[in-house]
Amino acid sequence: MPRMPVRPSMPEHTRPPTPDSALSAEDYSAGGHAAPHAAILNAIPGGVLIHRQFSPLYANTAAARLLGFTTPTELLAQTNLLDLFPPALQAARLQRADAVLHEGVVQPPDIIPLATRSGLRWLEISESRFDWPGGPAVLVTLQDVSQQVQTQHSETLLREAINELSDSFILYDADDRVVLTNRRFHQIFPFLPAQDKIKGTAMAEMVRRSVANNVVTDPTLQNSDKEQWIHQFLARRRSQALHLEEDQWPDGRWDLVREQRLATG
Incomplete structure (x- = not known):
């Protein structure tokens, strides 16, 4: 009986993502670089996004959904994350990212409006420097604070009416x-x-x-x-x-x- 050729196994970082595993999908989309940092990244609550010069390197499912995407893979396919922000805010985002990347400055939380496919969201964004293969990158954490912003707006209107x-x-x-x-x-x-x-x-x-x-x-x-x-x-x-x-x-x-x-x- 002729010997059947053995199919070579695929390297771990090039295997297709497992559909029911968000982490596998994220690791695959990010070229496998997230695996060594999985424990750190998984411990961060909310959305987590890593970029270098606004070129995406990693995103978890929460970040993808907060930014209006269905999956991390879809978000990581974007060539320039800066385009997700309104033009009026892009200069400030660049300045904050440069301060993080080149000076190591941890940026305090910043609340901004963001128009996504699912409507307007208010996001609290924090940025810090993060070691990533190929050099330092910007670690971005995202929290949806739309409800808090709406509540504060309602309170402001009430105070003005009482006044x-x-x-x-x-x-x-x-x-x-x-x-x-x-x-x-x-x-x-x-x-x-x-x-x-x-x-x-x-x-x-x-x-x-x-x-x-x-x-x-x-x-x-x-x-x-x-x-x-x-x-x-x-x-x-x-x-x-x-x-x-x-x-x-x-x-x-x-x-x-x-x-x-x-x-x-």
């Missing part, structure tokens, strides 16, 4: 410290800390300053120890879920005060 209210507004936390005020509040109480400095001020200090500036018209204050009166005032406020009161100022003005304790305290 424009014609009525005065103040919000305390569960420890009775100031969280938020609006412009009208500071017009009425100019003797209190400025709007950009009042956050964290205790309610006791707010009441104490009001007493010192003679804007408290409660007749019981006149014949009471001021500190004891303040203590009792705060105790009453803490015990009431809802408080409505009409106050007359020394100059004759009247205010309707509504205080409501939220479910969170």
Whole structure:
């Protein structure tokens, strides 16, 4: 029987990737160079991308998907990763990458918008120098912070709306410290800390300053120890879920005060 020729085995780094193994696919796409660094790269949470002069060398599945690609192989087929960024941001990306690659500067996290095939994403990007076959490269970590950015945007809109209210507004936390005020509040109480400095001020200090500036018209204050009166005032406020009161100022003005304790305290 004639001897059948033996098919030579393929080197490990040229074997086709195993379909159900992301790491095998990534190693194959990156020319097999990721294998020695697998433990380090796998320990990094989120998306991981390595490039040199924006030529991709390695990407994990998370990075590929965050950047709008289906697989790492598809991402690594790109010739210039800089093209993924908006033109207005490309100069800054180049500058950051050069500082990492040539000066070894670890870049702090940077949050940027990125238009991908699945829509607009906000990504937090950190960059550092990484030893890679052929010379130093840039290790990029990616985190999707779209939800956080949207939440912050919503909070900003809410703060702006509160600031424009014609009525005065103040919000305390569960420890009775100031969280938020609006412009009208500071017009009425100019003797209190400025709007950009009042956050964290205790309610006791707010009441104490009001007493010192003679804007408290409660007749019981006149014949009471001021500190004891303040203590009792705060105790009453803490015990009431809802408080409505009409106050007359020394100059004759009247205010309707509504205080409501939220479910969170």
